[in-house]
Amino acid sequence: MPFTPPKPIAPTPEELRGSTVLVVDDERAWRVILETDLKMLGYKVSMAEDADQALVRAQTDKPEVAIIDLMLPEPMDGWGLLNELRSRGQKVPVIFYTAYPVFPSGTDDPDVVGYMSKAVDRADLYALLPVAIRRSRERRNSDS
DSSP states (O other), X not given: OOOOOOOOOOOOOGGGTTOEEEEEOSOHHHHHHHHHHHHHXXXXXXXXXXXXXXXXXXXXXXXXXXXXXXXXXXXXXXXXXXXXXXXXXXXXXXXXXXXSSOOOSSOOOTTXXXXXXXXXXXXXXXXXXXXXXXXXXXXXXXXO
16 A cells, blocks of 8 residues: 555644644543644643543633543543533533544534544644634634
């Protein structure tokens, strides 16, 4: 199979630089990769290795979008974390990503911007961030 080079990562629009992205993953290697990329793209990054840490970070750092591993360890997976964030009044747009290539079908959740496999090019994941951040800002502006 021939080598396919990774897609180029689009630059972050100037007005979105400095936006806070919450990354939630129990695998340290993925947290480091995403943190490095996101900082290079001009985002502030808040990191959590499980749902409990994510709830604290979401409260203190007020992220505009969250990238959440769908398969977080017990007691709370990615969906559980999203539901807990909602119950606390934090409507953060979410991009779920996972090592498993199977995603829920028929899910039309307004807080879920997308599902991504960890096997896909990270450029595809990062391309969803401007959409999610703009959605977050529109929501916050309409709530105030």
